[in-house]
Amino acid sequence: MERGLENVSIRRSQRAKHVRLVIKPAGIELVVPPHVNEAQAMGFLHQHREWAERKLTEIQGRADNDHRSTPVQPLESGSMLPFQGRDVPLIVGQHAGNRLKIKKLSDGPFEVLLPETSDLSTDLKIRSALFLWVKQWMRAEVHRLAQHHGQVLGLLPREIRIKRMQTRWGSCGPRNDINLNWLLAFTPPSVLEYVVVHELCHIRHRNHSRDYWDLVSRHLPNWSQERRWLKAHGGELLRRFS
Ligand SMILES: [Zn+2]
Structure with missing residues (x-):
């Protein structure tokens, strides 16, 4: 997830004539012929990265569709939200105020009160309110996790931001700013914890080298289970909420 190399594997090919991306x-697989050096290959990846990520989301969405054939449902009263990996109902009402209100009682449903005056579609209004609520909830949750793991690892981020991210779950920038996808609120808590640790470990190793994974393993021995969860269910979450 560092420097956008998450999801990208690099394959040297004797037979390839040109650098290419296979989705x-x-x-994403970056196929590199013998006469092309790493810097050139990375340049190519950088140039076509957005396209590749868009394609990847498309293909993953399609693969999910093939498996489960769940159409994207609008968010409305009665919708179920997989908050922390467990289905929580959404209840929508209206009120006379002009601001949308959203709250969630512990172990209770999400409750949304919509203003009567607004021309956005209800689905959009609910989505943006949910995003804001989740962002706030996640900020507290993630700071707790980052404090705990960051102290044990001796790796503390400069800042953590919760964002909408189209294709990735997290990233760690060169100045140790960590970005996390807000949809991690809809994964089991252990998955959120894994992504936090994944990004913290990038503060030391800015790659996915063996040293990097050794560090992750020492700290979170079950990381591959959480990673598998993301691979199996992540595409569906991105498609439903992005
Ligand atoms: Zn990574």
Whole structure:
């Protein structure tokens, strides 16, 4: 997830004539012929990255569709939201005020009160309110996790931001700013924890080298289970909420 190399694997090919990107549901493959050096290959990846990520989301969405054939449902009263990996109902009402209100009682449903005056579609209004609520909830949750793991690892981020991200779950920038996808609120807590640790470990290793994974393993021995969860269910979440 660092420097956008998450989902990208690099394959040297004796037979390839040109650098190319192959997009499969499992990820992006950068195929590099013998005469092309790493810097050139990275330049090519950088140039075509947005296209590749868009394609990847498309293909992963399609793969999910093939498996589960769940159409994207609008968010409305009675919708179920997989908050922290467990289905929580959404209840929508209206009120006379002009601001949308959203709250969630512990172990209770999400409750949304819509203003009567607004021309956005209800679905959009609910989505933006949900985003704001989740952002605030996640900020507290993630700071707790980052404090705990960051202290044990001796790796503390400069800042953590919760964002809408189209294709990634997290990233760690060169100045140790960590970005996390707000949809991690809809994964089991252990998955959110894994992504936080994943990004914290990038403060030390800015790659996915063996040293990097050794560090993750020492700290979170079950990380591959959480990673598998993301691979199996992440595409569906991105498609439903992005
Ligand atoms: Zn990473």
